[in-house]
Amino acid sequence: MTKQTERRIDELLLQVTGGDCTSEERDELNELLRAHPELHTAVVESLVMDALIMEHLQVQELPTLVNALLVDDFESTKLAGSRPEQGLLNPWPKSSSMPSLSAMSWTGILGAAAAILVGASLFVTGLLRPDVDVATLPSSPVTQPSAAKTFKSKSVSKTVHQTEPNVVVGAITLSGDARWSPEKKVGDPVVLGDLNLFAGRGRIHLTNGVIIWADATKQPVEMCFNGDGSLDVLRGKVSADVSEEALGFSMQTPSTRVVDAGTRFSVDVDPSVNPSDVVSRVTVLSGAVSCLPAKGQVKKNLAMLVPGKTMQFQGPRDYAGTQLDAPLVEAGELDWMKSSGDLHDRNLIAYENFRYPVGVFGKNLNGEGWSNFWHRSSYVNGVAVAVIRDGSYIASPAWMGSRDSRYFVVPAATGCGRELANPISLDQDRDIYVSFGVRKKRLAENDLKRSASGITFRASPEKDSPLVKGERREIVALASIGHGDRLLCSTGVGRYRTGRALESDRSYLMVMKLAIRKDEPDQVMARAYEADSMPPMVPPTKWDCQAKPSRHSGWLQTVNLWSDPHAIVAFDELRIGDTWESVVPLRN
Numbered sequence: 001m002t003k004q005t006e007r008r009i010d011e012l013l014l015q016v017t018g019g020d021c022t023s024e025e026r027d028e029l030n031e032l033l034r035a036h037p038e039l040h041t042a043v044v045e046s047l048v049m050d051a052l053i054m055e056h057l058q059v060q061e062l063p064t065l066v067n068a069l070l071v072d073d074f075e076s077t078k079l080a081g082s083r084p085e086q087g088l089l090n091p092w093p094k095s096s097s098m099p100s101l102s103a104m105s106w107t108g109i110l111g112a113a114a115a116i117l118v119g120a121s122l123f124v125t126g127l128l129r130p131d132v133d134v135a136t137l138p139s140s141p142v143t144q145p146s147a148a149k150t151f152k153s154k155s156v157s158k159t160v161h162q163t164e165p166n167v168v169v170g171a172i173t174l175s176g177d178a179r180w181s182p183e184k185k186v187g188d189p190v191v192l193g194d195l196n197l198f199a200g201r202g203r204i205h206l207t208n209g210v211i212i213w214a215d216a217t218k219q220p221v222e223m224c225f226n227g228d229g230s231l232d233v234l235r236g237k238v239s240a241d242v243s244e245e246a247l248g249f250s251m252q253t254p255s256t257r258v259v260d261a262g263t264r265f266s267v268d269v270d271p272s273v274n275p276s277d278v279v280s281r282v283t284v285l286s287g288a289v290s291c292l293p294a295k296g297q298v299k300k301n302l303a304m305l306v307p308g309k310t311m312q313f314q315g316p317r318d319y320a321g322t323q324l325d326a327p328l329v330e331a332g333e334l335d336w337m338k339s340s341g342d343l344h345d346r347n348l349i350a351y352e353n354f355r356y357p358v359g360v361f362g363k364n365l366n367g368e369g370w371s372n373f374w375h376r377s378s379y380v381n382g383v384a385v386a387v388i389r390d391g392s393y394i395a396s397p398a399w400m401g402s403r404d405s406r407y408f409v410v411p412a413a414t415g416c417g418r419e420l421a422n423p424i425s426l427d428q429d430r431d432i433y434v435s436f437g438v439r440k441k442r443l444a445e446n447d448l449k450r451s452a453s454g455i456t457f458r459a460s461p462e463k464d465s466p467l468v469k470g471e472r473r474e475i476v477a478l479a480s481i482g483h484g485d486r487l488l489c490s491t492g493v494g495r496y497r498t499g500r501a502l503e504s505d506r507s508y509l510m511v512m513k514l515a516i517r518k519d520e521p522d523q524v525m526a527r528a529y530e531a532d533s534m535p536p537m538v539p540p541t542k543w544d545c546q547a548k549p550s551r552h553s554g555w556l557q558t559v560n561l562w563s564d565p566h567a568i569v570a571f572d573e574l575r576i577g578d579t580w581e582s583v584v585p586l587r588n
Contacts (some may be wrong), residue, residue: 192454209398248455384416453569454480499545521549
């Protein structure tokens with residue numbers, strides 16, 4: 001990591017914890033942390049430590065001293081006998097005498113020391129670069145989007161940072177008895193602007209990796225999704241589960257603003273005609289959050305909460321809040337969220353996460369539903385010519401189930417294969433779904449032939465028929481990013497069609513459907529999803545590419561991953577299943 005990158009991460013962390021970063025800066029920070037995974041866990045742990053220390057100080061009733069230390073403004077300090085001067089690490093001038101122990105207890109002294117640690121750890125400077133002078137780090141003002149649209153609510157007005165209408169930010173992934181306004185059902189997109197829940201409970205997966213639970217069993221929920229990636233909650237109870245991809249997500253209520261530090265938290269808002277009477281309660285279920293004032297100077301307050309703690313804020317200028325003993329989320333609600341979070345349909349035929357030792361591929365067994373290791377395409381005893389790498393080269397959608405950082409690289413002009421433990425009969429009516437992460441890089445001009453990469457499914461005449469060296473089995477289904485980077489599907493030699501144009505050297509989640517039919521021709525179709533696409537809950541009605549149909553018989557047995565001489569390709573998270581949900585698992 002370069003010094004410039006370290007400094008940039010420092011700057012972005014300062015802005016995130018202070019609540020004044022833009023959506024572009026938040027995305028930049030998460031991209032940098034993805035590129036350096038060793039830092040992500042350390043950063044989150046450091047922010048949680050900040051919350052623990054701050055929570056201790058709040059219990060000791062020292063918010064004034066803490067805020068003064070954080071903003072380097074000691075003129076507001078009210079400790080008797082103190083004449084502090086500017087300077088975070090030297091608050092007491094040499095010419096003055098420190099307050100006596102009667103004026104400031106040992107608890108206060110320890111609290112002051114802890115507050116200094118808070119200021120230092122908030123900057124995470126020691127984590128990244130111990131020799132940095134925090135005074136040299138620039139602070140950037142709050143940046144507002146160029147365009148804004150104002151929506152009116154019964155209880156309070158709100159501004160939605162919206163630059164264009166009908167921008168999709170997520171999808172309804174659980175509805176049940178929920179009654180939405182505008183009307184919604186599972187699979188429907190969620191766009192910028194108002195979304196209310198009048199009855200029941202519902203769940204939303206956002207494209208940035210945040211899961212939102214709305215609970216209208218006690219009172220309606222009024223929400224508004226903003227163009228800067230934040231969420232306004234004007235009424236009711238809303239919980240958020242923030243993934244590692246969405247560090248810095250914020251939720252605004254009329255009386256506080258909650259900034260995530262890698263956590264799960266809930267807010268509950270009791271509306272009022274008078275804005276100063278609006279009550280917001282915040283509970284942290286895991287991780288930590290910063291609670292910032294809804295109005296006024298951001299750095300005049302930094303109330304941080306840890307798991308199990310609940311704070312109440314009344315009105316937009318309640319900077320300190322009041323700690324409550326009663327939890328905001330009851331055990332029954334936690335059970336509901338846990339049960340509704342089980343989004344993985346394990347009805348898989350085969351699964352491969354490529355969790356092998358980094359380096360040149362060897363005779364390693366891993367995954368589920370396979371009869372052997374990855375081998376050369378037509379030589380079952382020959383080890384695959386491939387490489388295992390570790391990193392963030394393939395970017396999975398943030399709404400998808402977690403993945404290992406290792407991935408499988410098939411070099412140019414090579415291919416490999418693997419056999420299913422339970423071959424699939426082609427003489428039946430059955431739909432098979434396939435998904436995998438893929439990133440192909442073209443090594444030649446756009447119009448040059450033999451620059452394709454993809455996946456092929458081949459059939460054997462008999463079930464469990466061993467692969468003979470040099471044998472070329474019949475192609476049943478193929479999906480590739482062809483030369484010209486167009487998506488291509490095929491059901492055999494000459495039975496192909498091209499579809500949507502993709503981008504070279506970009507990550508995609510590729511999903512295929514193999515429609516196997518006993519008395520009709522078989523069909524293959526595919527669709528490519530970008531990392532920022534909407535979570536698809538159901539199979540699409542329109543695919544990006546569909547092959548010419550063709551008849552097959554025998555047993556689907558061999559899976560091949562391959563690349564032409566003028567391309568190199570990386571694969572990850574290969575899933576083969578009987579249902580859409582089994583191969584497109586949402587994060588839970």
